[in-house]
Amino acid sequence: MAERGNGDINVNGRSYRKPARPTVVICYDGCDPRYISHGTSTGLLPNMSRMMSEGFYAIADAAMPTFTNPNNMSIVTGAPPKVHGIAGNYYLDKATGREVMITDASLVSSGTILAALAGAGARVGVITAKDKLRKMLGVGLNGICFSSERACAATRAENGIEAVEALVGRPTPDMYSPDLSLFVLDAGIKLLEAGRSDVLYLSLSDMVQHSAGPGEALADAFNRDVDRRVGRILELGATLGIVADHGMTDKCTPDGEPQVVYLEKVLNDRFGAGAARVICPITDPFVKHHAALGSFVRVYAMGSVPAQDLMDAAARIPGIALVLDGDSAAARYEMPREREGDFVAIADTYSVIGSRPDEHDLSGLNGHKLRSHGGLSEQPVPFMLSRPLTAAYRAVAAGRRLRNFDIFDFALNGTK
Numbered sequence: 490m491a492e493r494g495n496g497d498i499n500v501n502g503r504s505y506r507k508p509a510r511p512t513v514v515i516c517y518d519g520c521d522p523r524y525i526s527h528g529t530s531t532g533l534l535p536n537m538s539r540m541m542s543e544g545f546y547a548i549a550d551a552a553m554p555t556f557t558n559p560n561n562m563s564i565v566t567g568a569p570p571k572v573h574g575i576a577g578n579y580y581l582d583k584a585t586g587r588e589v590m591i592t593d594a595s596l597v598s599s600g601t602i603l604a605a606l607a608g609a610g611a612r613v614g615v616i617t618a619k620d621k622l623r624k625m626l627g628v629g630l631n632g633i634c635f636s637s638e639r640a641c642a643a644t645r646a647e648n649g650i651e652a653v654e655a656l657v658g659r660p661t662p663d664m665y666s667p668d669l670s671l672f673v674l675d676a677g678i679k680l681l682e683a684g685r686s687d688v689l690y691l692s693l694s695d696m697v698q699h700s701a702g703p704g705e706a707l708a709d710a711f712n713r714d715v716d717r718r719v720g721r722i723l724e725l726g727a728t729l730g731i732v733a734d735h736g737m738t739d740k741c742t743p744d745g746e747p748q749v750v751y752l753e754k755v756l757n758d759r760f761g762a763g764a765a766r767v768i769c770p771i772t773d774p775f776v777k778h779h780a781a782l783g784s785f786v787r788v789y790a791m792g793s794v795p796a797q798d799l800m801d802a803a804a805r806i807p808g809i810a811l812v813l814d815g816d817s818a819a820a821r822y823e824m825p826r827e828r829e830g831d832f833v834a835i836a837d838t839y840s841v842i843g844s845r846p847d848e849h850d851l852s853g854l855n856g857h858k859l860r861s862h863g864g865l866s867e868q869p870v871p872f873m874l875s876r877p878l879t880a881a882y883r884a885v886a887a888g889r890r891l892r893n894f895d896i897f898d899f900a901l902n903g904t905k
């Protein structure tokens with residue numbers, strides 16, 4: 490529907506215009522739409538409020554499972570996980586029986602919009618909070634690509650930029666501080682101010698959202714700090730798109746205790762040791778956020794008990810909303826079949842699913858209530874643009890379910 494001019498790029502069957510003015514997309518990690526509605530109704534977010542009234546705002550759906558890596562990859566490829574191959578942070582390699590942490594881009598099976606824009610001559614910058622994500626998002630990219638976690642170590646050879654601390658004017662932030670995200674935004678602003686970037690993808694961390702909900706002091710202060718930086722990006726004349734990789738929900742009993750189904754333990758207690766293995770794809774080195782507990786797990790039948798018997802039992806456990814065999818889950822949620830379990834289990838809104846108690850250290854929660862994501866309840870995310878849509882894209886937005894991975898299409902092709 491967009492008119493195609495010279496220099497348009499094609500990625501995964503969709504075409505994108507090279508931007509006429511600097512274009513910035515922020516992945517506001519874990520920004521549940523309830524933070525936005527709270528922030529706009531209380532005046533915490535004046536700049537995002539202005540984007541919503543002058544540009545465009547909708548609620549879009551994240552890709553399943555609603556975890557950080559699959560959704561960041563979807564946003565930068567414009568495609569669901571079955572196309573780019575990343576369906577979690579952690580998986581069981583069925584051929585070897587080994588559990589594997591995804592720490593680099595070796596499993597990424599598609600090109601990115603960012604790499605293609607850079608290939609077409611745009612100056613592209615990618616800044617992430619976590620370094621692990623940086624390696625995936627930067628696949629094939631000729632441009633600037635670094636993380637705030639490892640800002641001090643950025644080199645021209647590896648990251649396309651050096652002296653990042655001097656650029657931003659402060660040292661590399663602590664990996665468990667809100668500044669891990671604010672540093673990302675400030676670095677992006679410095680690149681814009683210096684006229685060094687045509688396209689920026691700024692991917693934040695969800696540390697704050699795991700710790701505090703809308704109206705809590707930590708979250709309100711953080712979101713206000715993000716909004717100020719949004720104001721600066723708008724002042725610099727960029728087209729700005731904001732989406733999230735997933736929402737965030739309290740996963741608690743009514744008295745505030747973590748509401749956890751230890752699915753592997755429940756199944757093995759019933760069917761015998763070694764009957765089932767539960768893989769939690771949220772598992773990552775940032776365990777303090779969530780104790781590796783999310784609302785989506787993959788389950789493998791490891792012994793002689795048929796998967797169907799395990800599925801039937803799992804589906805009857807309180808806190809589990811949906812159980813699907815691997816084929817059905819991959820088809821319904823457009824996930825790569827080769828990384829799917831024998832079945833998946835999805836928790837209800839207020840529950841998470843773990844494997845066994847000894848695999849989840851809840852002490853890192855430090856007294857805050859467990860908030861997490863991964864399931865269907867965290868699919869709705871904000872989808873915000875600083876400029877009004879063209880008539881053609883207004884029709885698209887009215888006609889179908891928007892996905893968070895439509896954001897580059899809308900920002901590059903669909904705004905006035």
Ligand SMILES: [Zn+2]
Pocket residue numbers: 518519556557558695734735
């Ligand atoms: Zn996230």
